Amino acid sequence: xxxxxxxxxxxxxxxxxxxxxxxEVYQQIGFFGFKHDxxxxxxxxxxxEYFEVDIRTIERIVENNRDEVVESGxxxxxxxxxxxxxxxxxxxxxxxxxGIYVPDTNVGNMVQSFENELDSLSKTPQLAVFTYKSFxxxxxxxxxxxxxxxxxxAILDIVIDVLNQKIGGKTKYINQREEEFLPSAIRxxxxxxxxxxxxxxxxxxxxxxxxxxxxxxxKSIFKENAKEYRQILKLSTKESVRSTMYSxxxxxxxxxxxGFSKYLKTEFERLGRKLGLSEAILLFxxxxxxxEATLIPLREKARSLMASRDLAFRDALHEKLKEYVNEVSSDxxxxxxxxxxxxxxKRLEENKEVFKRLKDR
DNA sequence: GTAGCCTTGGCCGTCTTCCT
DNA sequence: AGGAAGACGGCCAAGGCTAC
Numbered sequence: 363x364x365x366x367x368x369x370x371x372x373x374x375x376x377x378x379x380x381x382x383x384x385x386e387v388y389q390q391i392g393f394f395g396f397k398h399d400x401x402x403x404x405x406x407x408x409x410x411e412y413f414e415v416d417i418r419t420i421e422r423i424v425e426n427n428r429d430e431v432v433e434s435g436x437x438x439x440x441x442x443x444x445x446x447x448x449x450x451x452x453x454x455x456x457x458x459x460x461g462i463y464v465p466d467t468n469v470g471n472m473v474q475s476f477e478n479e480l481d482s483l484s485k486t487p488q489l490a491v492f493t494y495k496s497f498x499x500x501x502x503x504x505x506x507x508x509x510x511x512x513x514x515x516a517i518l519d520i521v522i523d524v525l526n527q528k529i530g531g532k533t534k535y536i537n538q539r540e541e542e543f544l545p546s547a548i549r550x551x552x553x554x555x556x557x558x559x560x561x562x563x564x565x566x567x568x569x570x571x572x573x574x575x576x577x578x579x580x581k582s583i584f585k586e587n588a589k590e591y592r593q594i595l596k597l598s599t600k601e602s603v604r605s606t607m608y609s610x611x612x613x614x615x616x617x618x619x620x621g622f623s624k625y626l627k628t629e630f631e632r633l634g635r636k637l638g639l640s641e642a643i644l645l646f647x648x649x650x651x652x653x654e655a656t657l658i659p660l661r662e663k664a665r666s667l668m669a670s671r672d673l674a675f676r677d678a679l680h681e682k683l684k685e686y687v688n689e690v691s692s693d694x695x696x697x698x699x700x701x702x703x704x705x706x707x708k709r710l711e712e713n714k715e716v717f718k719r720l721k722d723r
Numbered sequence: 724g725t726a727g728c729c730t731t732g733g734c735c736g737t738c739t740t741c742c743t
Numbered sequence: 744a745g746g747a748a749g750a751c752g753g754c755c756a757a758g759g760c761t762a763c
Contacts, residue, residue, distance in 0.1 A: 406749090416732050438750075442741060486748050487740040506730055506759095587756065 367502040367514050371430060374502045375689035376674050377517060378495055382699045387517055388494065396496065398450055401435065404492040409500055413507040423503045424490070431500065435493030435500050525675075528699045533676045534595070537608045539703040544610035550616040557619035561642075563629035568639045578646045579618045579641055583611065584665055585682040586593040594678050608671065614664050617657075625649045662686075671698075 367373055377383065393412060395402035410417045425433050439447050492500065498517065504510035529536055537543060558572060565571050577587040586594070588603050595606055604612065629637065629645055637645065669683035674690045675698065697703060 418733070419731060421751070422731080424750095438739095444740095485742085487742080488749055490750070504730095 367518075368505050372687070372689055374430070374499065377502070377521055378499060378692060379692040380521060380524070380695040380699070381692050382528070382695060383517075383521045384495065384498070386520050386524050387498065390520060391516060391697050393494075393497070396454060398447055402494045402497075403447070404489045404494075404497055406492070409492060409497060412497075413504055413509045415499065415504065415507050419504070419506070420500060423500050427503055431496050434499040435496040436499075437491050437493075438488055439491050440488045444487070447489070447491070469517075481619075514670060524699065528703070534597075534606060535706065536675045536698055537606055537671075538706040539542065539699075540609065541699040541702055541704075542697075543612075543706070546568065546612040546616075546682040547604075550604070550612040550619075551638075553616040553619040553623075558624050560623035560626050564636055565642045566636045567637055571639050571642065574639065574643065575622075575646060579615055579622075582618065582650055583614055583661055584668055584680070586680065590682075594680055595672070595676065596678075608668060608676045610664050610667055614657075615661055617660075621653060622646060667694075 367377070395404045395408070397403070404412075406417055406420050411421075412418050424436060437678075499512070500512040501507075501510045502517070525533070529539070538547075561571050561575060573588070580587055580591065591597075591603055592599075592601075597603065597606065604615075607615075626637070626642065626645065665683050665686040666688050669680045669686040670688045670690050671677040671694065672680060673687055679687075
C-alpha cells in the first residue's frame with residue numbers, strides 16, 4: 363500500500379503541527395466558519411455538506427480516529443459551553459439580518475447553514491463541534507469524498523510551497539534557522555577545541571585519531587559515522603557535517619567531547635604517559651559505559667528529534683534511527699519556519715554587536 | 724470475470740444531557 | 744419524571760476497487 367495522508371497518521375500530524383502552513387491553508391482554502399472562543403467552529407452537518415458525504419460518514423471517521431480528531435480540536439459542547447455557543451450564533455445571525463454586519467460570500471454561506479440549523483440547535487443538549495484543524499483532519503481521513511481529495515492535494519501543495527518560500531527549497535541548513543543554533547554552535551566549537559587539544563596531548567601521534575574518535579561520538583549519539591551521515595544528507599566532501607546538525611545534537615556532542623577530554627586526561631595522569639589510539643578507543647567504550655545511565659534520556663531525545671526532523675524537513679531517512687521517527691512538534695515548525703526562524707546570515711547580522719563584544723573579551 | 728475487501732449510506736437502539 | 748435531540752456504535756446492503 364502506498365503511503366498517503368489517509369493512512370499515515372505521522373504525515374497528517376506533521377501537516378497539522380505545521381502552523382505556518384496551516385495559516386496559509388486558511389487563506390487559500392477558505393471555508394471560514396463561525397469564530398468562537400478564538401477558533402473557527404463547524405458542526406458535523408457543515409462538514410458533511412462541505413465534503414458531500416453523509417453525516418454517518420463523518421461520525422465514522424470520528425469513531426475510528428477519536429484520539430487524533432480530539433487532538434486536532436474536535437469537541438462535544440454541552441451545558442454552559444453549548445449555551446454560550448448558541449447565543450453567540452444567534453447574535454451573529456441577527457446582526458447580519460439587521461444589516462449591521464455584511465459578510466462576504468464565504469462567511470455568508472456559513473451563516474446560512476447555521477441559520478438553517480438554528481431551530482434544532484436551540485433545543486439540542488449536546489453538539490459536536492470541529493475546529494478548522496479538525497476539519498482538515500477529517501478531510502485527510504475521508505477516502506471516498508472527491509472534495510476531500512481536492513482538499514488533500516491543495517493542502518500538500520501549500521505545505522510544499524510554504525517550505526520552498528521559507529527556505530528557498532534549500533533544506534540542507536534548515537537546522538541553522540532556529541535561535542538556539544548559534545549559541546550551541548559556538549559552545550560546541552569551544553568544546554571541540556578542548557577535545558582536539560586533549561587528543562593532541564594525551565594520545566600518541568596518529569593521523570587517524572581525530573576522525574576515529576569523532577566517529578565514536580557520532581555513533582554513540584546517532585548510530586552513524588560521519589561518512590554515513592554525509593551520504594544520508596547528500597553532503598559533498600567540502601560541506602561540514604556539523605553545520606547541518608541541530609542544536610540539540612551539537613549540545614550533546616559538546617557534552618561527549620568535554621566529558622571524554624576530562625576522562626582521557628585522568629587516565630593520562632594515572633598512567634603517566636600518552637595513550638595509544640587503540641587504548642584510547644577502549645577507553646572511549648569504557649567512558650560510554652560509565653556515562654550511559656546519564657546520557658540515555660538525552661540521546662533518545664536527540665535521536666528522535668534528528669530522525670523526525672530530517673524526514674519531515676529534508677526528506678532524509680536515517681535507516682538506523684527508523685524506530686525513532688515521530689511527528690515533528692508544532693513548536694519545531696515554529697522554530698524552523700516561523701517568525702522566530704531566520705537565515706544564519708541574517709541572524710549573524712542582527713547579532714553583530716553581541717559578537718563584537720564577545721570577540722573583544 | 725469474480726471473490727473478497729473496503730467504504731459508504733441508511734436504519735436503529737441506547738446513552739447522554741438538559742429542559743419543562 | 745418524562746421528553747427531546749444529538750452522540751454514538753452495531754448492523755447490513757450497495758457500490759467500487761483490487762488481486763487473482
